[in-house]
Amino acid sequence: MSATGNTAPLIDIERGMIAREIFSSESIFQQELETIFTRAWLFVGHESQIPNPGDFFMSRMGQESVIVARDKRSKVHVFLNSCRHRGMRLCSADHGNTSLFTCPYHSWSFTTDGKLFGVPQFKNLYEGCLDRAEWSLVEVAQLEVYKGTIWATWDPAAPLLATYLGDAKLHLDMTLDCRDGREGGSEVLLGVHKWIIPCNWKIAAENFLGDSYHNPSHRSVDLIGIGPSAEYGVKGRRDNELETAQHLWISFPAGHGVHSAQMQADMAEPETYQNNSVVAEYFREANRRRKERLGAEANRLLPFVGTLYPNTSFHGRQPRNLCVWHPHGPEQTEAWRFFLVDADAPQEVKDFLRTYYMRYSGPAGMTEQDDMENWNSATAASRGVIARRHPYNYQQSMGRSTRNGPTPGNTALQMSEENARQYYRRWSDYMGGADWDTLLGKKD
Amino acid sequence: MSDVQTAQKLRPSADYFTLRGEVEEFLYDEAEILDTRDFKGWLDLLADDIRYFMPITFNVKFGEHGDKERTRTEKDMSWFNEGKWSLTKRVEQILTGVHWAEEPLSRCTRLVTNVQVTGVRDSEGVEELSARSRLLLYQNRCEYEQTYFAVRRYDKLRRVNGGLKVCERKIILEQTVLLAKNLTVFF
Ligand code: FES
Ligand SMILES: [Fe+2]
Numbered sequence: 001m002s003a004t005g006n007t008a009p010l011i012d013i014e015r016g017m018i019a020r021e022i023f024s025s026e027s028i029f030q031q032e033l034e035t036i037f038t039r040a041w042l043f044v045g046h047e048s049q050i051p052n053p054g055d056f057f058m059s060r061m062g063q064e065s066v067i068v069a070r071d072k073r074s075k076v077h078v079f080l081n082s083c084r085h086r087g088m089r090l091c092s093a094d095h096g097n098t099s100l101f102t103c104p105y106h107s108w109s110f111t112t113d114g115k116l117f118g119v120p121q122f123k124n125l126y127e128g129c130l131d132r133a134e135w136s137l138v139e140v141a142q143l144e145v146y147k148g149t150i151w152a153t154w155d156p157a158a159p160l161l162a163t164y165l166g167d168a169k170l171h172l173d174m175t176l177d178c179r180d181g182r183e184g185g186s187e188v189l190l191g192v193h194k195w196i197i198p199c200n201w202k203i204a205a206e207n208f209l210g211d212s213y214h215n216p217s218h219r220s221v222d223l224i225g226i227g228p229s230a231e232y233g234v235k236g237r238r239d240n241e242l243e244t245a246q247h248l249w250i251s252f253p254a255g256h257g258v259h260s261a262q263m264q265a266d267m268a269e270p271e272t273y274q275n276n277s278v279v280a281e282y283f284r285e286a287n288r289r290r291k292e293r294l295g296a297e298a299n300r301l302l303p304f305v306g307t308l309y310p311n312t313s314f315h316g317r318q319p320r321n322l323c324v325w326h327p328h329g330p331e332q333t334e335a336w337r338f339f340l341v342d343a344d345a346p347q348e349v350k351d352f353l354r355t356y357y358m359r360y361s362g363p364a365g366m367t368e369q370d371d372m373e374n375w376n377s378a379t380a381a382s383r384g385v386i387a388r389r390h391p392y393n394y395q396q397s398m399g400r401s402t403r404n405g406p407t408p409g410n411t412a413l414q415m416s417e418e419n420a421r422q423y424y425r426r427w428s429d430y431m432g433g434a435d436w437d438t439l440l441g442k443k444d
Numbered sequence: 445m446s447d448v449q450t451a452q453k454l455r456p457s458a459d460y461f462t463l464r465g466e467v468e469e470f471l472y473d474e475a476e477i478l479d480t481r482d483f484k485g486w487l488d489l490l491a492d493d494i495r496y497f498m499p500i501t502f503n504v505k506f507g508e509h510g511d512k513e514r515t516r517t518e519k520d521m522s523w524f525n526e527g528k529w530s531l532t533k534r535v536e537q538i539l540t541g542v543h544w545a546e547e548p549l550s551r552c553t554r555l556v557t558n559v560q561v562t563g564v565r566d567s568e569g570v571e572e573l574s575a576r577s578r579l580l581l582y583q584n585r586c587e588y589e590q591t592y593f594a595v596r597r598y599d600k601l602r603r604v605n606g607g608l609k610v611c612e613r614k615i616i617l618e619q620t621v622l623l624a625k626n627l628t629v630f631f
Contacts, residue, residue, distance in 0.1 A: 058503075094502040094620060191500045191521030195622035220543040224536040231529065334621060339521050347519075354521055359530045364498075364523045364627040366537055369545035372625045 016395035037062030174303035181293035199375035208313035229274035238318035250409035253441020255426030257419025258306030
């Protein structure tokens, strides 16, 4: 299949079937890089990682390395991490502070706002030939900072981030906002988890999109209990606060999907974080203030998990983080996880949370190890010649979603693969080079 | 007197080699216990107040290696930074038989080398040894999956009832992006 291959026949939303090929084909992967990762809004980092002028953080967009930098005047930029002369990587440190990005090859240097600054022997070799102003670093078409998170797109025609997120923004908000309901205020802990998973990036994205059906795969941690109250004898991998809630599987026109939960209206505040009485008290107080600030009705909705199209996922609560599934190849993904805490939380609370995050999340986390194992074999299973003749089943709760749910979005009150169906409907549109109205679901 | 001074004073005396021999035996036994999947037996080698730590490593520019190359035990996220309670949980998880990342169990072989005693300390009447070693851990899963971890270990070993227990283990894995999909094995 060429880079403009027609992938529409691979996605049969009406019948709930998706070809295995999209998880293993090299040419489809290449087409994704060209049609999805050049247009969609991608999460690249968090302001708390670059607090000062000159600070930078090396990130990725699609398969390419980018520099997220704060310039001398404190403005945030995202540049392709590649010298304009012969392409050398300008930045090899994961993060740091600098006044210039100097190329190791022939020493061109660029300022933190991307301007070509130094060209060795300019007078002799380039005077009259090279217009410095034309050779700034390649910068993203649009960049937005939203409640600390930094997003970028290569498409000048892409809609504003808020439009792109649509009603899914509410769920991102609940992840980024302070536990007591104040807007924003989160920070990323030093130490982004980065690891290589032998799986297709969409399998990870889809897992967070609302695949709650995979709960049984986490039986081992649920049996032993590793949650924030586990030392207090509570089983499970997190506190039971969502046990009596109405769970919601919500898909959004632009392809995003979340699994959220709405608490019972008259429900008593559940006891959480019982391993540590200081932390338990901190959250009791935060919950009380959140209710006061948002009002009893809005306070009922709690963040859980979700994926913002195409490859940014979040865990909104226990644990709390943002993850990016960087595509490396059809069968390889580089996962990055950024762990969040309220910036103004007491150190004891932050310490408690990061200890919980470490035992829960990522390749060393007891819960997610089992995810990785499954994603790995699902990818491998998408490769076989015979296997590829048999599509995957996406029929769960077909026709059971409603636009009249308790919150905006197409909502299922029972476990549903509607989020995935919508995600792949959009995937198909991106692959076909659709216009932004289509990509935002305005033509659905 | 610093740990290093004490150890230098010891080396290369007969006492030093006796002590090193004892530490080597301990670490070899530990490797055997883990390779043969006696996970509960492994927990018995750990002091109740053990700190088990594996930092995340960063690419930093020259000159920052001293203090910025790795995450710290305080404040930062690491790969591991935990005590005996969660290490015990990890063992319990494997023993459920439904920890899919370890089902079927990984087959592991640990090679322990470069063992040196770097300090001897009296901590309120209890002898505490500092030791460093290198560990090459071969992990094989299912049919085709194999991973090598080459790590440096910096241990504190406490003498308890004549035997040794690990009361601190710092594990340095020299990768910035973890090149394995999981860290289900013990180092
Ligand atoms: S490649 Fe960067 S200066 Fe030549
Ligand atoms: Fe999971």
